Amino acid sequence: MNVRVFRGEQPVPALSPADRGLAYGDGLFETLLAVDGDIPWWHAHWRRLSTGAARLGITPPDEAFLRSAADDLLGQGRQVLKLILTRGESGRGYLPADGPPTSILSVHPAPAAEEAPLALHWCETPVARQPALAGLKHLNRLENVLARAECERVGRAEGLMCDEQGYVRCATAANVFALIDSVWHTPDAALGGVAGVARAQLLALEPGIRVAELSRLMLENAEAVFLSNAVRGMMAVDRIGETAFARSAAFDTLKQRFLATYPAFARD
Amino acid sequence: MNVRVFRGEQPVPALSPADRGLAYGDGLFETLLAVDGDIPWWHAHWRRLSTGAARLGITPPDEAFLRSAADDLLGQGRQVLKLILTRGESGRGYLPADGPPTSILSVHPAPAAEEAPLALHWCETPVARQPALAGLKHLNRLENVLARAECERVGRAEGLMCDEQGYVRCATAANVFALIDSVWHTPDAALGGVAGVARAQLLALEPGIRVAELSRLMLENAEAVFLSNAVRGMMAVDRIGETAFARSAAFDTLKQRFLATYPAFARD
Structure with missing residues (x-):
């Protein structure tokens, strides 16, 4: 190193x-x-x-x-x-x-280019509510470590974490977006998880993205779901737990705009 | 070092x-x-x-x-x-x-012997509820760092931390005990804070200590309050916020038993 x-x-x-x-x-x-x-x-x-x-x-x-x-x-x-x-x-x-x-x-x-959409695990490890630390990318990351270990045990590369009220907060190393009634939604990072840099760039690129509380059921019934982080950019999701998601034209359109604006994230 | x-x-x-x-x-x-x-x-x-x-x-x-x-x-x-x-x-x-x-x-x-009973601050930084980590003495201690910094700003050496439901969980670097209706009480470490070694020794020494949820009001109305940790042993408290506590014969009695059982904690 x-x-x-x-x-x-x-x-x-x-x-x-x-x-x-x-x-x-x-x-x-x-x-x-x-x-x-x-x-x-x-x-x-x-x-x-x-x-x-x-x-x-x-x-x-x-x-x-x-x-x-x-x-x-x-x-x-x-x-x-x-x-x-x-x-x-x-x-x-x-x-x-x-x-x-x-x-x-x-x-x-840098990690290899994503080969395929991600299959996500529903993590049992909750995100604790801690207003003093919410949104920060601080070094107290045992929750994420335990949640990531859960994903590994079930053979999935990422997972979604909820708070104790049952609202989805984040993936273990990414933010989450869900298309609901044709509108992209993402959880409020001020209530838990990390305020991702890629998330902030997406919110600036597409002001129609709504910041809102999302239940597990809302995610499972969403039209499409994707993750974002500052190393991998936008990552399609085709499965959460047992729920499958079809390829989404709305995701493809937003990703094209993202890559046109931030060409460093384009691969191949 | x-x-x-x-x-x-x-x-x-x-x-x-x-x-x-x-x-x-x-x-x-x-x-x-x-x-x-x-x-x-x-x-x-x-x-x-x-x-x-x-x-x-x-x-x-x-x-x-x-x-x-x-x-x-x-x-x-x-x-x-x-x-x-x-x-x-x-x-x-x-x-x-x-x-x-x-x-x-x-x-x-080792720290110098305590000169006097402690005056405690009511910390604003909450203890987050995280069942996956409660009780552990893990390395994710930003909450304690922020709470200790609060104490310093108001000129007190320790402070009490509550969860978001308003129940007292711990001091920044110690467990807390309160005498209520002549019975010692201490919060349940399985719900937050660290399961202190000194706390465990005290629970074994005095089976009459009750593990119970304690509100801030219960602490302020307690007959006596003390802290424990594995370096300093039992520490008398004479003030929390604006509330003063008189010297307690029940504390003196329990501390004498503690020091007789664990003479390493006796000073002078």
Whole structure:
């Protein structure tokens, strides 16, 4: 893994075992698509990271510093840049310290192009309601880990997660959209899950998308369902649990517009 | 900081930036009191750690291996041993990998003896209801970090956290007990917060303690309130928000029994 660790803006050889990112998940992360060293959605990711850092009371390094560090790491082809920002080191105890934050940048191969629409599992692990953290891409992700492990046990690559009221919030690593009465709907990220960067770009591209509470039954009766994330873009869904979905012309049309606007997500 | 990192049972020089403890808070921790190299509650901590690991699907190293590694680190006097267990390294993505777990042992000075009873803050940060994680001492602790930061802002060293239904769950780093109609009560850790080792020892010592839902009003009207954790033992509380509590003979009696049974927690 091609990786750099910084304490403030100082390179350090390794992560401290006293880092609060490890101790408490006290930080945030971003996962960015890069193509030939270019990061098409850098600004949107930076906006979310700095907004999240403000909510948690973490002061991030300068945007230009992190962007330059990322540029030094990236090469040719399709890659994924992962950026972790933590509150830095501290002694034992939850009380936040005033030291410099830690930034960890790493570069990974981009996933292979999707071969086929996704079959989703209905995850039993719920998304907890936590207004203080909803929408943030923070490092407290045990719910997602447990939900993803469930999907693996039933042989599916992704799954939908609901809150305890039974409303669909997200997939384990993506946002979810459902076509209901010919209108695309997506859950409110302020009530749980991550406010995805791809989701935000889709909401900007298609203002007709409605943000609304969606029950499991509404998903099962939807005309079409898709997932989005900032590495894979738009992903068709052809099955949730036992419910099958036919190929959707509305999905194809929206995906064409998405790829025309964001050509970095076009494959082949 | 005196620290050792192991990948499985192999010592490694530093924590990998690809460790899932950092990436997702995918792990657990224990904080143990040691006196002159002895760890009086080792077995209770080990039981909670291995139970939690089973719930998360993490295979811990042998107990004897970790205990021996701890013994190598500990010295004379009062110390705190912190033990972090993570699911180990993996590539990008929530899917758990099958590699060896990571163990991080570190030794810290024990906190100074309490000078005075504690004044508590009513934290605004709620404890999220998450049955999949309730009771575990896992690494997803952003709620506690935000709640502790609140306490600091109002100049108090600890605070009480409630769930969204308004029931008291815990302090930021301790369990809570309230004397109501001459009976000690403590919240059900299966509904949120951490199932504290000191709490378990107290429940075994005094079977009359009732596990029950406690509202904020019940706490404010209680005859006495105290906190417990596995480093500080029993801590008297003389104020919550604006509500003052007089010194309690029932607390003094229970604390005398506690210290007689667990003399490692006696100071001076």
